[in-house]
Amino acid sequence: MGKDVIVACDFASAKETFAFLDRFTEEKPFVKIGMELYYAEGPEIVRQLKARGHKIFLDLKLHDIPNTVKKAMAVLRNLDVDIVNLHAAGTTAMMTAALEGLTRPDGSRPLLIAVTQLTSTDQEALERDLMIHAPIAEVVMHYARTARDAGLDGVVCSPLEAGKVHEVCGSAFLTVTPGVRFAGGDLGDQKRVMTPAAAKEIGSDYIVVGRPITAAPDPVAAYRRCVAEFCG
Numbered sequence: 001m002g003k004d005v006i007v008a009c010d011f012a013s014a015k016e017t018f019a020f021l022d023r024f025t026e027e028k029p030f031v032k033i034g035m036e037l038y039y040a041e042g043p044e045i046v047r048q049l050k051a052r053g054h055k056i057f058l059d060l061k062l063h064d065i066p067n068t069v070k071k072a073m074a075v076l077r078n079l080d081v082d083i084v085n086l087h088a089a090g091t092t093a094m095m096t097a098a099l100e101g102l103t104r105p106d107g108s109r110p111l112l113i114a115v116t117q118l119t120s121t122d123q124e125a126l127e128r129d130l131m132i133h134a135p136i137a138e139v140v141m142h143y144a145r146t147a148r149d150a151g152l153d154g155v156v157c158s159p160l161e162a163g164k165v166h167e168v169c170g171s172a173f174l175t176v177t178p179g180v181r182f183a184g185g186d187l188g189d190q191k192r193v194m195t196p197a198a199a200k201e202i203g204s205d206y207i208v209v210g211r212p213i214t215a216a217p218d219p220v221a222a223y224r225r226c227v228a229e230f231c232g
């Protein structure tokens with residue numbers, strides 16, 4: 001796996017999701033299912049998308065005591081998704097337990113990646129709310145290193161951080177990067193963005209793209225443009 005465009009299916013229902021994906025007659029995009037869609041439709045949406053042939057990044061960001069996360073991951077492994085994630089803030093013990101839960105009896109498992117710091121958290125919130133006083137860039141790299149040392153496969157990060165994460169954690173450690181926009185495109189609520197071509201240049205392994213594709217007048221054309229820029 002690696003070097004692919006993951007389409008964030010941030011829809012409220014299976015119906016909307018299928019209406020969107022039905023437009024793709026020639027390709028089967030790698031899709032991201034987040035909390036909204038998963039909580040609305042349950043595991044059945046994962047089974048249905050799998051049955052349609054999509055690869056799936058299940059973005060549920062687990063964060064709880066190690067035993068609970070281990071048992072939750074043991075349930076998710078049966079859904080046969082390709083990537084799942086958790087918060088590195090859950091500590092090494094939680095990440096190790098998650099890996100144990102995720103590993104099937106035959107030794108196979110989905111890729112497991114960590115959220116370091118949410119991109120919605122800024123330096124001020126880090127210090128005021130979380131009482132973390134190191135610079136946020138250092139915190140992100142420290143959490144990435146902790147995730148790598150726990151045996152995880154990569155992190156979700158801004159494309160602006162992807163190069164540094166590879167430097168610190170090695171080129172095989174995956175960087176999955178949202179915050180992607182076409183040159184001159186609408187930023188929405190994203191602040192620190194990069195084009196698919198620039199994300200490729202800096203070494204992102206996967207880009208996660210939502211609205212530039214889902215809200216485009218021609219989503220299939222927008223998806224193809226992303227693939228051409230990022231994978232071409």
Ligand code: C5P
Pocket residue numbers: 008010034117118119120156157178179180188190208209210211212
């Ligand atoms: O529509 P847009 O391209 O901004 O969607 C990006 C997707 O990536 C959304 O599903 C969003 O929740 C997710 N994401 C993000 N920033 C993070 C983590 C996840 O934008 N740090």
